[in-house]
Amino acid sequence: YTTLFRSRSPTMIDDIRITGVMFYYHFVCNRKLWYFSHNISMEQNNDDVAIGKLIDEKSYDREKKQILIDGIINIDFIDGNKVIHEVKKSKAVSEAGIWQLKYYLYYLKNKGVEDVSGLVDYPLLKKRERVNLSEEDILEIEKILQEIKDTINLQLPPKTIDSHICKKCAYYELCYI
Numbered sequence: 433y434t435t436l437f438r439s440r441s442p443t444m445i446d447d448i449r450i451t452g453v454m455f456y457y458h459f460v461c462n463r464k465l466w467y468f469s470h471n472i473s474m475e476q477n478n479d480d481v482a483i484g485k486l487i488d489e490k491s492y493d494r495e496k497k498q499i500l501i502d503g504i505i506n507i508d509f510i511d512g513n514k515v516i517h518e519v520k521k522s523k524a525v526s527e528a529g530i531w532q533l534k535y536y537l538y539y540l541k542n543k544g545v546e547d548v549s550g551l552v553d554y555p556l557l558k559k560r561e562r563v564n565l566s567e568e569d570i571l572e573i574e575k576i577l578q579e580i581k582d583t584i585n586l587q588l589p590p591k592t593i594d595s596h597i598c599k600k601c602a603y604y605e606l607c608y609i
């Protein structure tokens with residue numbers, strides 16, 4: 433797959449390196465995004481994160497996995513048909529996974545990689561969602577990138593979101609206790 437990614441120099445979004453995880457967190461919780469971008473990580477001791485990593489490691493074991501590009505996007509795997517895959521534990525925050533994959537497609541397009549599509553895989557559910565990048569998506573991603581930069585540049589973290597997903601979040605104790 434290395435020939436697939438030999439192209440123009442990496443796209444930098446101003447001077448901030450916005451990773452796929454940061455893009456994902458923008459859809460989940462901007463407070464989590466802020467903590468993560470300020471090197472405050474709580475994932476290492478979270479059971480749900482560990483289960484997600486295990487699912488990622490044990491699913492699709494014939495594929496070459498964890499393809500890190502420019503230290504910015506980390507593709508779970510690529511199949512032989514130029515389809516990039518993002519493996520998720522559940523559909524609890526499916527919009528975030530879809531947009532994370534669209535960001536990967538956007539990033540690759542900016543590197544000159546064309547004709548790539550994506551699939552979000554939910555191995556426990558035995559489901560998949562096809563993801564393509566439209567011109568409207570590109571405009572939305574550029575708007576989102578600015579929103580992410582704005583969140584990162586805040587002096588203090590944003591307010592808690594008080595969502596049903598908070599109790600399973602690795603940052604729960606930091607936000608609520």
